[in-house]
Amino acid sequence: MTGPCLAAKPVGDTIPRCRPRPPGHQRMSRLFQLQENCLRAMGHSDDVDITEHRALGLKHISSLLFVISAQYPLISYVVYNRNDMEKVTACLSVVLTNMLTVIKITTFLANRRIFWEMICLFRNMDEQSSQREETHYVAEANKLASFLGKAYCLSCGLTGIYFMLGPIVKIVGSSWQGTTYDRELPMPMKFPFNDLGSPGYEICFLYTILVTVVVVAYASAVDGLFISFAINLRAHFQTLHWKIANEEFALSEKQSQARLKRIVDYHVLLIFLSRKLRAIYTPTVFGQFVITSLQVGVIIYQLVTNMDSVMDLLLYASFFGSIMLQLFIYCYGGEIIKAESLQIDIAVQLSNWYLASPNLRRSLSIIILQSQKEVLIRAGFFVASLANFVGICRTALSLITLIKSIE
Template sequence: MGRLFKLQENCLRAMGHSPPGTDSTEKGSLSLNHVISLLFVVSAQYPLISYIFYKRNDMEEITACLSVVFTNLLTVIKITTFLVFKQNFWEMIHRFRQMHRQSGQRAGGGDGYSYVEDANKQASLLGRAYCISCGLTGVYFMLGPIVQIITSNWRGTIYVRELPMPMKFPFNDVDSPGYEFGFLYTVLVTVVVVAYASAVDGLFISFAINLRGHFQTLQQEIEHFDLALSERETNAGLKSMVDYHEELLSLSRKLRSIYMPTVFGQFVITSLQVGVIIYQLVTHMDSVMDLLLYVTFFASIMLQLFIYCYGGEIIKVESLQVDVAVRVSNWYLASPNLRRSLSMIIMRSQREVLIRAGFYDANLANFVAICRTALSLITLIKSME
């Protein structure tokens, strides 16, 4: 249980965010840290856009920079979303931890409890893997210029130093000490971007997987509930399940509400990134290093989108399965009044819970559609060459 959301919480603590009530004496400094984190990432847009104007006659350089601009812009959306709904994030973390403790009591340590326990293990594993993936992508970008400098010195060739990201500062960023300053600035921006992506995206998939575990626990309770008990015991058990279902639906709606800007931004910006990165992939087929760089970057942004689509899909599917659980239970043993209550659960379960943002639904069908678009773009660009 101690591992639940711990990785994401540590990432947020590193950025200056702590759960409410942990240290009331630091509220002012924490507010300042929030603003600094956001402004720092926003400030990276200036050297990125300056680079686009500097290379305005080179389409390959422009598209390479645009992919980074879009990634940075998406991080700005995620940071802003977290700051606006910060209290909601911490409340959901606290509530899921409470529900995890209560799940063993509800199911008596049986199969229902194992669903939640397995969900927590899966969420921790997937969150850690996602964090490592984001970190490795950032490290790959950072190490590229260093490797090229070392290789050039070893071969005795001249190498024009480049920054890890396509940026153009209002000073000499090729020679010392401007290059070192630009490199350090880029590293710090990358650390902030990776930390927030790991935290905000990791929390979403952790919330979604935990919701699936609780929906499965509810289904288990409904299927094995003994409706032949006394009326008092049956009413108490049914009320407990209805309350449990209501809480899961409420948490699902809250998850959709606080992540709506992020999901919308993720779909829109990923769609734009796919276009520019596919162009880079097709035009750099002859360079193994460049090809590896853009394949890694493409895999990273698609993994971010997959996190939201997979999370939305499992919540939608498991929320609908509650209806099936009622139908396969021994509902025919219930009294007419209890049957009416069960029919209300069925009616509520027939409305699928969707993680929706504008005209986008976070589901695997939309993820596959974007993957197909990427393949179509590869064919289109190859035919135009």
């Protein structure tokens, strides 16, 4: 058995760069389709070398400033309607979403080189996996990642479409019925000029649509890359389990030591990648938990107070589903990495360890000790896990009951 990418072991705090495109590049492109789609959503090409991204860096900075600029009209709307709780909460949910997108764009911008190098390393690891049993785990993992990524992008896209189509549907309906309709923007915004008369309304409408597209593209891309990394890490941990469980310790001492060294190097590489993933996503995970907790409160209030409006109910239900799916992606990714990293000792126990020499058994005991340390995706006191996701869902249900009892 050969290791998947043991020539690419971490040295210090660096990650190897991409290799030239292999003959099987088309197969790999299909395998890592989610990663490529995420990069394209942010304007990247898979063929751009990581040393040629200076122009793309300026593009990301421009996108960041563009999204930040939307905070002014949003906050102005909150201040202008400060005595109307329904309008304030409707705007706050959008303000919080915008803030979270700013965090995600900043995270990607600050760690852009590391994102690309991790993508390259995962692809190199897959390229060098020569056994069918090994590649099977990664192929299945990428199918699942692609499904979750598409579901999340669809959810974000539908929410954005609902926001944009709402005013258009009302304008068309009013014209058809011959009634008067007060213009409103897709997002609750207040500009320092007449944004309800022409041409101000048209300009603000276009500006709002562009902000929505940028927010949806970057949020989907950064979250999609996370779930792709997390699910691929789980697949490689599963590959490691398979290698340990099927290791032949009855070979000669020299052969067994060489094979065990490759297993240990593989384990070290996966732990290194897990910690690197946690490091670059720490601000995003922290912001995701804090902002989602706040969003749950304001969106639940909107849902409960707009039960009589089908259009508003669909809008806020879609919005709520989108932010919860967003949180689920991080909690699910953290959960599967934690669970699979703890299964290494079970793989050792299922192997023919009793055939190994005393020296090899001591090495196996070190692997067991190392695997008993949880690999967590966390930020401060927030841990990305399904238990915390369920806790926030319970909080949402409690808020519904509380608001209904107050009414």
